[in-house]
Amino acid sequence: MTGFNAVPFGEFLCSGLTKTTVDVLASAELSQALVLADGAARRLLADGVLEDGVSLLSVPEIAAGIAALPSAAARCRAERAAGLASPQPESVGESYSRAVFEFLGFEQPALQQVFRDGTGFIGRSDFWWPRQGVVGEFDGKGKYVELARRNGITAEEAVYREKLREDRIRALGHGFVRWRWADLTDPNKLRHKLLAAGLRPRP
Numbered sequence: 001m002t003g004f005n006a007v008p009f010g011e012f013l014c015s016g017l018t019k020t021t022v023d024v025l026a027s028a029e030l031s032q033a034l035v036l037a038d039g040a041a042r043r044l045l046a047d048g049v050l051e052d053g054v055s056l057l058s059v060p061e062i063a064a065g066i067a068a069l070p071s072a073a074a075r076c077r078a079e080r081a082a083g084l085a086s087p088q089p090e091s092v093g094e095s096y097s098r099a100v101f102e103f104l105g106f107e108q109p110a111l112q113q114v115f116r117d118g119t120g121f122i123g124r125s126d127f128w129w130p131r132q133g134v135v136g137e138f139d140g141k142g143k144y145v146e147l148a149r150r151n152g153i154t155a156e157e158a159v160y161r162e163k164l165r166e167d168r169i170r171a172l173g174h175g176f177v178r179w180r181w182a183d184l185t186d187p188n189k190l191r192h193k194l195l196a197a198g199l200r201p202r203p
Contacts, residue, residue, distance in 0.1 A: 177196070
């Protein structure tokens with residue numbers, strides 16, 4: 001893992017992963033910061049530096065970098081994003097969604113929850129609010145139109161399988177809500193969808 005020293009990238013010298021992470025967490029809006037923070041968490045987990053379920057603040061270089069920030073506001077921004085970061089989101093849309101949940105005041109859901117029924121494994125959900133019994137899915141266009149993400153099946157078959165998967169989860173008695181990028185860029189639309197599914201913001 002690279003720390004705060006410059007590292008070579010082709011013919012260029014660049015800041016390392018932890019330095020770049022701290023800089024972005026300290027300066028960017030939460031939506032942008034959390035996308036990078038989740039990505040950094042995935043990389044650090046793969047490198048054996050971060051344990052699953054542990055905050056980015058447990059990484060000494062990141063914790064020290066945030067503590068050394070000269071501005072209290074920057075430290076607060078960075079600590080918030082680092083505390084929310086997780087290696088589990090599998091797309092930019094999922095990370096961005098988590099930032100919008102925070103902005104709207106909804107509790108953070110469990111990620112990549114496995115569901116099963118009497119016939120066996122159903123699948124993993126992007127988001128799961130166990131207290132309210134609601135499953136959430138970010139519907140990026142890519143999982144339907146990109147061949148590599150469809151595992152070789154047609155787009156029509158991918159849509160059909162997704163519908164069957166949702167039906168099986170609903171049959172367990174859970175609520176289900178889907179949203180797209182258009183709902184993230186207009187958070188009020190997402191708020192209405194989450195409320196309609198039975199979710200309520202934190203007091």
